[in-house]
Amino acid sequence: MLSKRLIACLDVRNGKLAKSIRFVNTKDIGDPVESARKYYDEGLDELVFYDITASSDKRDIMIDVVDKVASQVFIPFSVGGGLRTVEDARKVLLAGAEKVNYNTAAVENPGIITDASRAFGAQCVVLSMDVRSVQKSDALPSGYEIVVHGGRMPMNIDAIQWAARGEELGAGELVVNSIDADGTKAGYELNLTRAIAERVNIPVIASGGGGKPEHLYDVLTAGKADAALVASILHYGEYTIREIKEYLHDRGLKMRMSF
């Protein structure tokens, strides 16, 4: 039986590690390669890098980060942010990433998911979605809406329907990020995560709101997620990977404990 995965998310801007709260007030907090190496040594299961570099001419810095990480970190990792085409994805995969993440680009051009899935296999393609809670309506029957461009632009697309569509298009995995919960450390959006996990037959990674190990337990059980993404609680040293994993293991979840 598969273990539940603990995934760390590293936002990277101009080659530096950054962390945002509710998608604003980003600040630089270190070197992504060093952090990745440290988390790998401590027993992390997987990494996600989001390139939040604003200017596209600096994107090659990210390829350099990917290459450095892949040369010393031997667990799977994915890269997202700013990927627009299959060629962008190919560069990242050749630099050593296991998977690519599409978010805004997939909403604007859903065919990119299918194209990347055909080119590299569904297991390489992660559909990442930023979701906010809204009033239920005809267009948004679940009351969850897709938002793009780093949380700035609501799309009037229902999140649960978009998740199902993503699977049909060929995504191999989903990252479900709650904008409402992001950075609050008050717990994951359990209803949203569960609704999507029950709808699709591909792994679901819960993101946004993880503030303590108990929150991870909740989203991996009641929230039905296959993996939980954490960021600031690791980056700021509030919990170690071992503490989180031991907590989850002690509460009966299958976790990778030998590393």
Add this chain to the structure above:
Amino acid sequence: MTAIIDYNAGNLTSVKRALDYLGISCVITPDRNDVLAAERILFPGVGHAGTSMQILRERGLDTALREAYSAGTPILGICLGTQIILSHSDEGDTSCVGLIDGDCPRFAVQNNSLKIPHMGWDGISIKRDHPLLRHVTENDEFYFVHSYYPRPGREEDIIAECEYEALFPAVIGCKNLFATQFHPEKSGRAGLELLKNFCAWDGAE
């Protein structure tokens, strides 16, 4: 020199990076002569069985693999490489390299909550000791990504198993051939240990 077989499959550079990290010299090559001259052969890969077999045949790499296997060269198969060293794969109903007898069926899980591919970290139960499993224990987990699994014809060719609803072979091998369904190059310390063991292996069980 360790040769990593290049047949346009994904993931070749990941294996090379792991060997580079371990300080083991290796070359990624599409040339059958390099494969035949190699001290040991790594046969990794992610991709489709049918497409991959076609490229292997075009490059004469399928026969090179068979010759190297007969000559006793240590061979390590990984993921797709492990599946297509068997005689047949259900993926695209493909006739494969056939170093050992067996086939490669798709997972047929009954339980709807089990997802395909089998993707993530999972443990293995070791059925028999092997030099490549030195310093690897049953507490270790490995990174899997696959929808098909290797099923050797002979029970004794199964070295370790994993469970996904039912038991399936996760490590297979015979003589100078050792092959894992999981990705040692993405499996942290335990995976690197296995790669290190392979690069010190003379091919004897």
